[in-house]
Amino acid sequence: MPLIPLELPPGAYRNGTEFEQSGRWRDMNLVRWRDGSLRPVGGWRLRAATAYTGVPRGVIAWEDLSGDRRVAVGSFSNLYSTSASGTTTDITPVGFTSGNEIAAVNTGFGGGFFGSSYFGTERPDTGNFAEATTWAMDNWGEYLVACSNTDGKIYEWTLNIANPAVAVANAPVNNLSMMVTAERFLFALGAGGSPRLVQWSDREDNTTWTAADTNEAGDLELQTAGQIMCGLKVRGQSLILTDQDAHSATYQGPPFVYSFERVGQSCGIISRKASISVDAGAFWMGQEGFFSYSGGTVQELPCDVSDYVFGDLNRSQASLIHAVPMAQHGEIWWFYPSGASNECDRYVSLDYKEGHWTFGQIDRTCGVPRGVFKYPLWCDSLGNLWEQEVGLNYGGAPIFAESGPISLGVGEQVMSATSMIPDEGTQGDVTATFKTRFHPNDDERSYGPYSMANPTDVRFTGRQIRMRVDGTRLANWRVGTMRLEVTPGGKR
DSSP, X not given: XXXXXXXXXXXXXXXXXXXXXXXXXXXXXXXXXXXTEEEEXXXXXXXXXXXXXXXXXXXXXXXXXXXXXXXXXXXXXXXXEEETTSOEEEOOOTTOOOOOSSOEEEOSTXXXXXXXXXXXXXXXXXXXXXXXXXXXXXXXXXXXXXXXXTTOOOEEEOSOTTSOOEEOTTOOSSOSEEEEOTTSOEEEETGGGOTTEEEEOBTTBTTOOSOOTTSOOEEEEOOOSSOEEEEEEETTEEEEEESSEEEEEEEEETTTEEEEEEEEESXXXXXXXOEEEETTEEEEXXXXXXXEESSSSOEEEOOTTHHHHHHHBOGGGGGGOXXXXXXXXXXXXXXXXXXXXXXXXXXXXXXXXXXXXXEEEOOOOEEEOSSSSSSOEEEOXXXXXXXXXXXXXXXXXXXXXXXXXXXXXXXXXXXXXXXXXXXXXXXXXXXXXXXXXXXXXXXXXXXXXXXXXSSEEEEEEESEEEEEEEEOSSSOOOBOOEEEEEEEOOOO
């Protein structure tokens, strides 16, 4: 009797119809592929004993000149510093203006014009939109610099836990974001309330902002129809992203200091925190797709799950979307709010080295990669700080991958499966469930779950199947190509 290999390429495919997803993985949670094998992601454990006040919307980790490791976390109302030992200090600046924990559109009573719509109908998009408060953070030497999009001031914290962060002297206010360039300039983005203005301090001096012959401070208004969203460092340049396009900033020296060039159009970023820079370049999530930049021009990334992600997204809370790198695995994760959720409860991940995508469910709002700390640090909506990719604790979340339809044979004859030859590294840590149909629109019948043995006895009949693999024990399992022993039947 023939053995049919269930050869599915790595990663998820969730575009188009179910039939278009044939022979691919179409549903999953907390799994990744490495060298062709399916495996679980690492687990997590609590890093700090005390939760932060407010949902974290920005985080940075660094090591100061004394070798002390630190984490800074910002919420809509507070700014915190956490030591390597887990001690948290409130460093919220005096006079800081609290913002919005989630986004809001004022279309209720008083928002819009009286009588503008009928009772029971969706209101028109005429109200004022207030995005959620997020933080841009960077290092000025060993010091922390930070700016929230709703407060607008650039603050500096000089590591003294007895003193809060203070506003940078002479820096513009009402900014939308900020960044520190590789050349050691402090950029105020959307400076002074102008949505397209980039203003920078003197080199190595973040208190000098007025241009003069004796310094390199300056400013430039981007030629764009959009508003500046964020900035990030890429190799040899700084990249400024708006909600419409992308611009590079390249250091030239006096008298012009920086030259700016539009490097991409129709590639606007969806939120202020939806971009990340890694060795391979900058990556971000746009309004309807994903983009990258490594010099030259912006490239749109082929995405096998874009229909699912953008169809699943709660766009009214898009300002919550946050990108984090998982550098040791060559991945970028985007946390986003799904459906009617007002918090980030799902993720989509790109393996930029192998070129495939995964997705799943997780409550995370922001994070930093492994580096200063041994493990990546991610925050959740309850204000907890977690170490990621450590151990095998998943808080009870299911670990699985499920395929789209797989034809048995050429699909003309009914096939009866009698045995499965597993390709599973640990034997017994996963189960397999099969769902069968005789025709594409028929109801499915489920068989299993079957525990892995070599071989595994199975009993089911159909023209097409879907296979689901579940991790049943907390183990670092591996799954490759399963094979089914089948017997051809008739056409009915």
